[in-house]
Amino acid sequence: MKQLFILLLILGTCAKVGAQDLPRRVFLGIRMQNLTDDMRNIMGIGGTKGVLIDEVIANSTASIAGFKRGDILVSVNGTVVNATGEVVAAIAPYKPGDKFNYELLRNKKKVNGKAVFTAVPEEKYADLDMIYTDVKSVAGQQRVIISKPKNKTKMPVLVFIGGIGCYSLDNSLDTTRSESQLLNMLSRQGYMCVRPEKPGVGDNAKSCKACGEVSFSEELDGYVQTIKKIKLRPDVDSSSVFVIGHSMGGVFAPLIAQKTRLKGTISYGTIGSNFIEHLLKTRRTIGEAYGWAPDETDAFIKDFCECVGYYFVEKMTSTEAAGKKPDCGEYLSVFDFRSRAYNDELYGFNIPALWKPFEGKALFMWGESDFVSSKEDHEILTGSVNFYHPGNATFISIPAADHGMQVAATFKDARENPGSYNTKVGKEMLNWLQNHL
Amino acid sequence: MQNRLFGYLLFPLLVLFLSARKPANDFKSFVIEFVSLYNQAGFPEIDYDYHGYFETIPKMETLNEHEAFFQKTKENLGKYNRSKLNTEDQTIYDHIEYETDFSLERIALEKEWVSDGRNIPENGLHSLKNHKAWYKFFIKRYTSTGRTPEEIFDMGKAEVFKVKREIKKIQDASGYKDSLAFYTYLKSDKFQHTDKNKIIKEFEKIDSTVRANMNGFFGKLQLPKVYPMEWPNANAFTPPGMYLNHSGNAFGKDVFQFNFYGQKYNARAMEWLYMHEAIPGHHLQSVFRQVKPGTVQSIFLYPGNFEGWACHMEYFGKDFGLYNDAYSYLGKWEWDLVRSARLVIDAGIHYYGWTKAEALKYWKETIPGQDEIAEREVTRVTNWCAQALSYKVGSGFIDDMKIEWMNRNPKKKQRDFYLAYLKSGNIPLLVMYKRLIGEQESK
Numbered sequence: 088m089k090q091l092f093i094l095l096l097i098l099g100t101c102a103k104v105g106a107q108d109l110p111r112r113v114f115l116g117i118r119m120q121n122l123t124d125d126m127r128n129i130m131g132i133g134g135t136k137g138v139l140i141d142e143v144i145a146n147s148t149a150s151i152a153g154f155k156r157g158d159i160l161v162s163v164n165g166t167v168v169n170a171t172g173e174v175v176a177a178i179a180p181y182k183p184g185d186k187f188n189y190e191l192l193r194n195k196k197k198v199n200g201k202a203v204f205t206a207v208p209e210e211k212y213a214d215l216d217m218i219y220t221d222v223k224s225v226a227g228q229q230r231v232i233i234s235k236p237k238n239k240t241k242m243p244v245l246v247f248i249g250g251i252g253c254y255s256l257d258n259s260l261d262t263t264r265s266e267s268q269l270l271n272m273l274s275r276q277g278y279m280c281v282r283p284e285k286p287g288v289g290d291n292a293k294s295c296k297a298c299g300e301v302s303f304s305e306e307l308d309g310y311v312q313t314i315k316k317i318k319l320r321p322d323v324d325s326s327s328v329f330v331i332g333h334s335m336g337g338v339f340a341p342l343i344a345q346k347t348r349l350k351g352t353i354s355y356g357t358i359g360s361n362f363i364e365h366l367l368k369t370r371r372t373i374g375e376a377y378g379w380a381p382d383e384t385d386a387f388i389k390d391f392c393e394c395v396g397y398y399f400v401e402k403m404t405s406t407e408a409a410g411k412k413p414d415c416g417e418y419l420s421v422f423d424f425r426s427r428a429y430n431d432e433l434y435g436f437n438i439p440a441l442w443k444p445f446e447g448k449a450l451f452m453w454g455e456s457d458f459v460s461s462k463e464d465h466e467i468l469t470g471s472v473n474f475y476h477p478g479n480a481t482f483i484s485i486p487a488a489d490h491g492m493q494v495a496a497t498f499k500d501a502r503e504n505p506g507s508y509n510t511k512v513g514k515e516m517l518n519w520l521q522n523h524l
Numbered sequence: 525m526q527n528r529l530f531g532y533l534l535f536p537l538l539v540l541f542l543s544a545r546k547p548a549n550d551f552k553s554f555v556i557e558f559v560s561l562y563n564q565a566g567f568p569e570i571d572y573d574y575h576g577y578f579e580t581i582p583k584m585e586t587l588n589e590h591e592a593f594f595q596k597t598k599e600n601l602g603k604y605n606r607s608k609l610n611t612e613d614q615t616i617y618d619h620i621e622y623e624t625d626f627s628l629e630r631i632a633l634e635k636e637w638v639s640d641g642r643n644i645p646e647n648g649l650h651s652l653k654n655h656k657a658w659y660k661f662f663i664k665r666y667t668s669t670g671r672t673p674e675e676i677f678d679m680g681k682a683e684v685f686k687v688k689r690e691i692k693k694i695q696d697a698s699g700y701k702d703s704l705a706f707y708t709y710l711k712s713d714k715f716q717h718t719d720k721n722k723i724i725k726e727f728e729k730i731d732s733t734v735r736a737n738m739n740g741f742f743g744k745l746q747l748p749k750v751y752p753m754e755w756p757n758a759n760a761f762t763p764p765g766m767y768l769n770h771s772g773n774a775f776g777k778d779v780f781q782f783n784f785y786g787q788k789y790n791a792r793a794m795e796w797l798y799m800h801e802a803i804p805g806h807h808l809q810s811v812f813r814q815v816k817p818g819t820v821q822s823i824f825l826y827p828g829n830f831e832g833w834a835c836h837m838e839y840f841g842k843d844f845g846l847y848n849d850a851y852s853y854l855g856k857w858e859w860d861l862v863r864s865a866r867l868v869i870d871a872g873i874h875y876y877g878w879t880k881a882e883a884l885k886y887w888k889e890t891i892p893g894q895d896e897i898a899e900r901e902v903t904r905v906t907n908w909c910a911q912a913l914s915y916k917v918g919s920g921f922i923d924d925m926k927i928e929w930m931n932r933n934p935k936k937k938q939r940d941f942y943l944a945y946l947k948s949g950n951i952p953l954l955v956m957y958k959r960l961i962g963e964q965e966s967k
Binding site: 120121123125126129130139140141142156157487494496497499500503504506507510511 | 573575576579644646724751753754756759760761773774775776777779899900902903907
């Protein structure tokens, strides 16, 4: 049922001082659902606008304000909210300590009130130290989250770089996510795990350029500055720094290694050929995941080819491309989440060439139910690294794992019903790391 | 998570507290103390995926503390003379005894597993060192019966045979001699509802029919309204339906949700789904089982009891004025076939060591026209070890119990058994047996 809800965590300052300069974001602390017509009928509230509060999390802004399960949040500071995303947007400008007005509908009656935003909690574990620090990059000030075993010195370091999406790795209220499960497991095995947040997400929303506005190089700088800062810590072995590149993170990995030395890299579900080739290969597996007929997939790829040509080669916007071919609007809209500069840099890369100077060890991993990246790309990467530096690269495919490192039997299963984190991903990483320290 | 962590940290103190204290003077105080200590201990919640369950098994030191807690509970429970308790307290006594023994069985397995290096098998329990004992544990966990793996496997095969015979009867009556043509016809648009408002109206009609016939089955009952609604954000793998009572959702009403993914709903799955999720299934049972906080029944869940009940009630559609249309009746058997095959595959994978290929082969040979969900089903049964048993095994156990009860009480009616079952609430089926059958023996 978790996927039915969006957990609301919003920006702001942290009461804690000294240990961190970048403030924490605010914590409204509700799980909510969009109201459906069926719900409105059952509750007898006609066409009321708002979102349904499904759960109020303890010690949050909402619980202190007295929000209750079953309340409908109608407005925040006068802004009517009719979808979960609208609530996020409505409270984004605030910081902990800020006061706000709200309107609820409770048992069909209006409830108006005032409350004060509190800060989002940090992850806490009995057996791990969690450190919330930050780093300055060309994009601005960025959050860095560190997990490490207690009382250990001279630790090897694993820096996790996420995929292309503008998402946060700061999820203290849902540690079931693959990234958290993987990194906490690795920290328990003696590694310092470092999570640099992307610009503009999580705590970075007001301290950086927006994620959708930064270029590839600007995002890269955040990762490089993070590693440089981490290497100065007295409790790390600065000669044993590895990057775990998830998806697009695997493209950042060799670029990071050109700026600061890495002992090795692990890339999961990444890109191994020029961007258009990668896109075309994976449209075929996407077709399989969606159960399209082979001729349908081929026709889609032909159209898609034309559209990406307009976008990447002729440098049109998605709207301009849609003017040439209406389907391009839909096919290209996914690129609009990142900036033109980001996409152009990505298109310009010769991916095997990025790996040419890398002299460290490289592990390339692909989940056998990952329809978003291709097995062939991982084989290309392994072959490329071994071509330039024989014996340095290894390829492993993980059965029943999808792009998000979750359990899924097939491409179709991965699309429709992915399971929980697939522990085999972490086990294979750990085995490889133990052999390459 | 924080509560769980708090629980673990506090647990050694609780064991010390329990060890140092004399048992409560009266049984009621003992029960209150047990519930309170159990809640504070923060034992891991059930994780359907067995991989997740093994992940949450704590370290040996914690397991020893848990073991001490249950041993002390067992010791203190033994200080009360069961035969001197009233009937309700005897059931509570049996319930605590069941949970204590079951927990000690579990902890013994977990300790052995931790000592052996905490290896989590990838594709089912069969590769575990002590897989037979582990599978028996999982069966009990989900069914709360003492059914053996062999019985599960044989029951599955027998049920598959029986259900296929019922389906064949309907096929023959439909005039389709050729099975391929029959199953092609079943996939036609005729059986797909695409208008949600019509589906809701159809469910409301079914509701009226069932309520009109309900008194004949159970005697006079007043049940609150239950609302059908679309399952929000459903996908192709969302189950056909789910019941949520008013305390289990944010809109404060008793509802059942149906999977309208892709703006389609199988017209053959309306009547049995209503029977399962609403009346006389989960909605009816939920009205009877208003579990009070702080009671033993409030801290455990028994899928064999509630899924077994809902599955069992599906067979009585005709008594409630349903299944008059052959295809609605067929819909009941179609889903029953899936549930029956799951028993065979579950025992096949976890107990007999079937490979995925063997499980898929069995599925495809057994269930016509549903190859597209074969992968999903085999993966589900592999990962959610024994969960799928709760429906058919629970239902079968209730059926056996009813027959025995009726034999012992020839003057009583079927409805008396069912009402006695419902009033007994959220207890393990083995404890239910002791309550309903043992209670009769004592009379």
